[in-house]
Amino acid sequence: MPDSTESAFDKIDYARRVLRAEAASLDVVAGRLDDGFNRVADALFACRGRVAVIGVGKSADVGQKTVGTFNSTGTRAYILDATRAVHGDLGSIHPDDVALLLSHSGESEELVRLLGPLKKLASSLLAITSSAGSALGRAADAAIVYGPIKEACPLALAPSTSTTVMLALGDALAFTLLEQRQFTADEFAKFHPAGSLGRKLALVSELMRRGSELRIAAQTDTVREVFAKVRHTGRRTGAIMLVDADGRLAGLFTDSDLARLFENREDRLLDAPVAHVMTHAPVVIAPESRVAVALDVLRARKFSELPVVDEAGRPVGMLDITDLIGLDPLAGGADSRPALRLIDRKSA
Incomplete structure (x- = not known):
């Protein structure tokens, strides 16, 4: 039988607090958007090649979803694994490509060691990060800096609010580009021939x-x-x-x-x-x-x-x-x- 402490824990109430905490952070970040968003969006819109999205850990998972949203809405993109990149996969980057790096801290070791090579290989280096003063923030040609946020994780350790923010910013970029390109439902349908959506x-x-x-x-x-x-x-x-x-x-x-x-x-x-x-x-x-x-x-x-x-x-x-x-x-x-x-x- 569950003890009294477990039975007193209101799981639904706690889940609502987590969701509201993340939603509140999104609202804060929306208010912080500045010209950095414009500069990143402009660089992506002007890209003559593809967008190489790079992240580490949970940021890489966010990057995978962002790549999917980009590709389905008219912005050609691919995911580049940071570890594989330093062992030869940097060869996939074309001079016309733009590199978009995702990192909450901006100090991930795997990304930091890519900054020099990417500067030489890609047409521009873009970032989504919380810190303008981080190694990534300083190296980027343009960056969306969303500022300090509190993770919803009660231990303040597991990426939660930060990944939600990065995910939403990826959507915001994709849909901004969609509007700029006047991307239509007819074009969207070409990329979704299968399933109920298709x-x-x-x-x-x-x-x-x-x-x-x-x-x-x-x-x-x-x-x-x-x-x-x-x-x-x-x-x-x-x-x-x-x-x-x-x-x-x-x-x-x-x-x-x-x-x-x-x-x-x-x-x-x-x-x-x-x-x-x-x-x-x-x-x-x-x-x-x-x-x-x-x-x-x-x-x-x-x-x-x-x-x-x-x-x-x-x-x-x-x-x-x-x-x-x-x-x-x-x-x-x-x-x-x-x-x-x-x-x-x-x-x-």
Whole structure:
């Protein structure tokens, strides 16, 4: 049985204090930012090669994440292990590359012995550190100096707040460069073809059902004729797209609509034109829109199917919710800069 001391320890309260301590330090560091941030960002933006990110220990772990964020947002970068660097890996640095060194103290032995060689090999030497007077701070051509901070570790030993600060500053640099380059969601999508993120960034045209998988009929056909004529192969969708004489989408009739006719004892309508019972002017989406936009619509409107139409309003595909299970809408929706076309024909 746990003793009274252990049972009295409020773990959630303590965890909240740790998080709030680190959050407070981030706020302090944000207020300390000066022209050093501008100079580092300008050097990275002007870099004609790649960014070599170098750190030791936990700073190297932060560097790995920063490299990933750089690469995915338009700033080419690679991680350079400090120990391997002094044993030959400095050969990976091109004269057009910029070296970005991460060190809380600025005095890490492994980094300090790299300063001289890096000055000769890289186009510029940049730093993220807490001390402008450190060996790293003095050697750097430009540095983000975030100043003294208190580690959240109760022993004040394990890197905690310091690594959180460096991680956030790496994000701040990456996203500042993203804005300067006007990096778009289309470019971001090129670097994320896999996983749920890649699918959400994909275009509707890449995931929609098409061709023989679609159920399309004329709006002048009766309900009975529609179900007798419509044939499809592959994945089954629960919606039939009804078109006018020019082939433009005029309405939608679903399996649920058919079930309601029977539930309401309206069997006579089976021999009436489907136009009488279909959903007129349904919400549609364009094939060049992002899947994330379609997910937002399906979720907000509680739809199971979303017709895809071309510029003339002709059906070219169908998005079915069963094909997108496991994908949640991107927070805040998709980037507004790429061309999107979502049409609610009821209000058009």
